[in-house]
Amino acid sequence: MSRQFPFLERGLVWFRTDLRMHDNSALYHASTRCKWLAAVFIACPKTWKSHHEGDTLVNFRLACLRELQAQLQNRNIPLYYLEIPKFSQVPKVLRQISQRLKIDALFANAEYPLNEQCRDKAVQDALNEEGTKVEYYSDRTLLPPGAVRTGSDEPYKVFTPFKRALIQVCAGIEVKILPAPRKMLQSDGGPHWPKWLKLEGGRKLTQKIPSQLTHYSMDTAETGVVKGWRTGESAAQKRLKAFSERVSEYQTERDFPALDSTSRLSPYLNSGAISIRQCIHMALSLNDGCWQGGNEGIACWISELIWREFYTHLMVDFPRLSKGKPFKEETEQIPWSYDKDQFDRWSIGETGVPIVDAAMRQLNETAWMHNRLRMIVASFLSKNMLIDWRWGECYFMQQLIDADFASNNGGWQWTASTGTDAAPYFRVFNPYSQSKRFDPNGNFIRKYVPELASLNDKDIHDPPPVQGYPQVICDVAAGRKRAIEVFAKLK
Ligand SMILES: Cc1cc2nc3c(=O)[nH]c(=O)nc-3n(C[C@H](O)[C@H](O)[C@H](O)COP(=O)(O)OP(=O)(O)OC[C@H]3O[C@@H](n4cnc5c(N)ncnc54)[C@H](O)[C@@H]3O)c2cc1C
Numbered sequence: 001m002s003r004q005f006p007f008l009e010r011g012l013v014w015f016r017t018d019l020r021m022h023d024n025s026a027l028y029h030a031s032t033r034c035k036w037l038a039a040v041f042i043a044c045p046k047t048w049k050s051h052h053e054g055d056t057l058v059n060f061r062l063a064c065l066r067e068l069q070a071q072l073q074n075r076n077i078p079l080y081y082l083e084i085p086k087f088s089q090v091p092k093v094l095r096q097i098s099q100r101l102k103i104d105a106l107f108a109n110a111e112y113p114l115n116e117q118c119r120d121k122a123v124q125d126a127l128n129e130e131g132t133k134v135e136y137y138s139d140r141t142l143l144p145p146g147a148v149r150t151g152s153d154e155p156y157k158v159f160t161p162f163k164r165a166l167i168q169v170c171a172g173i174e175v176k177i178l179p180a181p182r183k184m185l186q187s188d189g190g191p192h193w194p195k196w197l198k199l200e201g202g203r204k205l206t207q208k209i210p211s212q213l214t215h216y217s218m219d220t221a222e223t224g225v226v227k228g229w230r231t232g233e234s235a236a237q238k239r240l241k242a243f244s245e246r247v248s249e250y251q252t253e254r255d256f257p258a259l260d261s262t263s264r265l266s267p268y269l270n271s272g273a274i275s276i277r278q279c280i281h282m283a284l285s286l287n288d289g290c291w292q293g294g295n296e297g298i299a300c301w302i303s304e305l306i307w308r309e310f311y312t313h314l315m316v317d318f319p320r321l322s323k324g325k326p327f328k329e330e331t332e333q334i335p336w337s338y339d340k341d342q343f344d345r346w347s348i349g350e351t352g353v354p355i356v357d358a359a360m361r362q363l364n365e366t367a368w369m370h371n372r373l374r375m376i377v378a379s380f381l382s383k384n385m386l387i388d389w390r391w392g393e394c395y396f397m398q399q400l401i402d403a404d405f406a407s408n409n410g411g412w413q414w415t416a417s418t419g420t421d422a423a424p425y426f427r428v429f430n431p432y433s434q435s436k437r438f439d440p441n442g443n444f445i446r447k448y449v450p451e452l453a454s455l456n457d458k459d460i461h462d463p464p465p466v467q468g469y470p471q472v473i474c475d476v477a478a479g480r481k482r483a484i485e486v487f488a489k490l491k
Pocket residue numbers: 254262263264265266267269270304305306307308309311369370371372374375378396400402403404405407408409410411412415
């Protein structure tokens with residue numbers, strides 16, 4: 001059989017939040033369509049800061065990028081790095097890069113937040129103008145946003161019917177995992193990719209990923225580990241494999257923060273060190289190909305992955321979510337509090353409510369927080385303290401290693417009852433009963449609030465005065481009542 005030659009000569013893969021070799025749509029298709037490939041990553045710290053992306057997230061991202069660069073090098077694909085302040089400068093520099101490297105086509109995986117979409121459209125226009133093709137692939141979600149619609153061609157606003165419809169579509173399609181790109185030819189009159197390039201404005205495109213980044217505090221002391229998290233694609237695969245051995249217990253254990261019972265794959269999913277399809281593929285292969293039913297733990301985990309899908313699709317269908325607006329517009333009338341001192345006490349874990357403090361300290365120490373706790377602390381801030389949920393949303397974005405605009409905004413709006421398919425406003429999490437139910441022996445609290453470690457299992461949830469531990473920040477019951485009243489008035 002004669003070999004089919006790729007029909008493009010030089011391709012450029014633009015990496016963003018898809019930092020892996022395997023099952024990467026843009027990378028794979030570029031490698032099948034082009035004879036030679038280079039790759040580029042553009043850091044935009046000023047824009048990242050304005051999106052509240054924090055130090056840990058950015059450190060994790062760049063550490064994943066370093067590992068990816070080494071893998072790409074083995075396939076003769078050089079990865080270039082460039083720092084520019086803002087997204088708005090990307091179209092111009094990509095045009096320069098593509099001209100200087102004589103690129104025929106640019107390949108990238110679509111990103112869905114509003115500013116990212118605008119940037120990508122501008123890049124497409126700029127490159128098309130001078131004859132360079134641009135191809136974006138749907139890769140971050142199982143189905144592209146907009147692909148799941150109600151009978152009247154509307155976006156779903158409620159999770160359960162969305163999930164049902166998504167499964168109906170997906171169940172008819174095989175979830176395929178794409179291989180890593182082939183090794184690019186070096187001979188055959190191939191390009192000599194320069195080690196670096198000088199661009200307009202004194203900018204330098206290099207193959208060296210620096211250890212410094214403007215506006216960010218970079219921690220490069222321990223390569224391959226950021227805040228205790230191993231970075232990169234191989235770490236993600238190891239984690240997925242380890243989790244596959246305990247996913248059956250997921251449904252019964254996932255709500256207990258003292259247990260290591262969830263996958264902790266969120267940082268990898270969000271930086272793109274692992275793909276959603278790889279996760280679903282593992283789950284389906286252990287569940288006889290069933291999306292629902294079969295093993296309860298696996299079906300429950302698939303459902304959680306679909307929440308991520310749901311929030312991403314919602315973000316695209318409702319651009320106001322990306323503009324700091326609540327889904328339920330009437331909730332703009334809530335007389336939110338903007339008490340900075342109280343907010344600061346919440347953020348450092350000094351509220352005097354042990355489960356809330358333990359959770360916030362877990363976030364500050366590990367850059368991650370268990371899902372049950374995210375709901376408890378978000379409810380405490382937005383309901384009992386009546387502080388604007390957007391302050392909490394922003395703090396999470398800054399601290400989380402898995403910060404993802406769609407899931408974070410969705411989680412906050414769900415908890416604050418301002419979102420679509422949100423918790424009903426009158427259902428306010430009681431932090432004490434949540435604590436007794438989901439941390440029954442206080443083991444999680446003891447780990448993060450050592451001041452309370454010597455209390456018995458009963459007192460630890462709602463402690464008597466303890467030296468060195470703060471009094472409760474607000475009247476929890478009165479705060480709940482006030483929240484219900486202000487929400488009830490909106491009707
Ligand atoms: C207030 C609040 C803020 C949140 N902020 C984020 C965020 O910034 N980034 C983020 O990835 N998740 C966020 N979540 C969702 C969820 O808490 C995390 O995805 C989960 O805790 C990650 O841990 P895991 O990987 O062990 O999850 P697992 O329980 O193993 O679930 C597997 C994957 O499913 C997805 N997932 C699970 N639960 C949810 C959910 N409720 N919403 C959306 N996706 C989900 C995640 O990608 C997760 O990695 C937030 C939830 C709340 C209530």
